[in-house]
Amino acid sequence: MVAEIFLQATADEANKTDTVFPMHSHLVLSHVCALWRAVALHTPSLWCRVVLRLGDRTTGFSGIKSLAKTCFERSGNLPLALTITSSVSNPSTIPNLSMELILPVRHHIRHLKLQLPVVFTESVFKLPKNSLRALKSISISAPIPSEEGPWFRAMSPLEGAPLLESVAFSWVPHPAFSRQRPPRTPRFDPTHAGLPWDQLTELRLRNFDLLCKDALHVLEIARALRRCSLHLLTPVTSNTNVQHGAQSAILSSLGVVFTGRGSTAARFLDRITLPSLKDLSITINHDAIQSLPCATLEALQTRSSFSLDKFSLADRTGDTLLPFLQLNPRLTSLALTNCALELIPLTLALTYKPAGGSNITLLPDLRSLALSDHWKEIGRPRAEWTRAIKVVTAMVESRRRTALVDFAFGSSVALSATEQTRLTRARADGMRVSVAKVRFGL
Numbered sequence: 001m002v003a004e005i006f007l008q009a010t011a012d013e014a015n016k017t018d019t020v021f022p023m024h025s026h027l028v029l030s031h032v033c034a035l036w037r038a039v040a041l042h043t044p045s046l047w048c049r050v051v052l053r054l055g056d057r058t059t060g061f062s063g064i065k066s067l068a069k070t071c072f073e074r075s076g077n078l079p080l081a082l083t084i085t086s087s088v089s090n091p092s093t094i095p096n097l098s099m100e101l102i103l104p105v106r107h108h109i110r111h112l113k114l115q116l117p118v119v120f121t122e123s124v125f126k127l128p129k130n131s132l133r134a135l136k137s138i139s140i141s142a143p144i145p146s147e148e149g150p151w152f153r154a155m156s157p158l159e160g161a162p163l164l165e166s167v168a169f170s171w172v173p174h175p176a177f178s179r180q181r182p183p184r185t186p187r188f189d190p191t192h193a194g195l196p197w198d199q200l201t202e203l204r205l206r207n208f209d210l211l212c213k214d215a216l217h218v219l220e221i222a223r224a225l226r227r228c229s230l231h232l233l234t235p236v237t238s239n240t241n242v243q244h245g246a247q248s249a250i251l252s253s254l255g256v257v258f259t260g261r262g263s264t265a266a267r268f269l270d271r272i273t274l275p276s277l278k279d280l281s282i283t284i285n286h287d288a289i290q291s292l293p294c295a296t297l298e299a300l301q302t303r304s305s306f307s308l309d310k311f312s313l314a315d316r317t318g319d320t321l322l323p324f325l326q327l328n329p330r331l332t333s334l335a336l337t338n339c340a341l342e343l344i345p346l347t348l349a350l351t352y353k354p355a356g357g358s359n360i361t362l363l364p365d366l367r368s369l370a371l372s373d374h375w376k377e378i379g380r381p382r383a384e385w386t387r388a389i390k391v392v393t394a395m396v397e398s399r400r401r402t403a404l405v406d407f408a409f410g411s412s413v414a415l416s417a418t419e420q421t422r423l424t425r426a427r428a429d430g431m432r433v434s435v436a437k438v439r440f441g442l
Helices: 002-009 024-029 034-041 061-074 097-108 118-124 212-221 264-269 294-304 322-326 343-350 382-398 417-423 425-429
Strands: 049-053 080-085 109-115 137-144 166-173 202-206 227-232 253-258 279-284 310-314 333-337 368-373 406-411 432-437
Touching: 002 024, 002 034, 024 034, 049 061, 061 097, 080 097, 097 109, 097 118, 109 118, 118 137, 212 227, 212 264, 253 264, 264 279, 264 294, 294 322, 322 343, 343 368, 343 382, 382 417, 382 425, 417 425, 417 432, 425 432
Parallel strands: 049 080, 080 109, 109 137, 137 166, 166 202, 202 227, 227 253, 253 279, 279 310, 310 333, 333 368, 368 406, 406 432
Antiparallel strands: none
């Protein structure tokens, strides 16, 4: 029982930001008394989650190595979850600890998370092909200066990882270069990535220059994918020759961020078919306005015949979204942010009506709703904006006895104290309501 309490007490160690004393909770528990120390030292599972936060230190690495060695020894032969992070800007000031720490236990690592300079993360990919045979998930975030190429050009140890299922790669600008000029965005080419595509069930690529044709190719070759998050940064002019489409029979969650002027979003969505999709998130970078007509989303739904549980759309211009919402009546979570919508028609459609009402209830199973925009009524006479807020209040009050438990509302015009009070009246019935004035890029 004491061992189980220890495991629960240290479960969130990986989320802590204490860079001075990594694994602090583990060490405290093992130094309270003889009994606690004996329990801690004879509970190998307590030492399987190893978190090593280097911060911006340039010295004191012997203590980090000693701590890692202690954890590895106490974990026995159990699978390891290893996290190594550093915020140092100049990698030449510190040794390549990633290799020194990973190499001795490479065959026992089940989950690997690295947030290190590119020269350290890239060295991991130079391990022999059979080095990470127990690896199931890997997450790497690495800054890349503009002069260097991608850090994922050789991935033989990942290609040779027979259990690998989850891959998350994130690129961030190197601090030393981001202040001077925008760094060159690295391109991710799936044909040369060296990943075991047929094994992957989860893939997250953030801030990579991903061509539309390459994104479609990923969906084609990774047939076991269930969750996928992509970031398409290429201008539409680079995608004009894309003719083929992609279909994934089991993909249930798709998140896509589009950056680039033109119609990159519509061009990609028009070429995919996802019959098992349950969670769809689309964000169009506010620095590059793109139109995403509702007809594009309708065509995707009709072609795929899915029924969404969750839908999120941000920074989009276009027409109404009501026809698409009507095609997905079982939605439980809806978030619309800066979509250039009219507030009154949307909230009237979402106002709950009993079974005998004159209109059909839209989204009766909705549990979480977030609406935030520079609403079109704001630019019209004040009376119309006042009416819009009354309609929103009526919508919230009508949902008080339904499944809705979370409601967030934002606009570029602050509401009066009276309006906020009316809107948050549902809190008395347990609904979580938040109201805020927000700023938008569009």
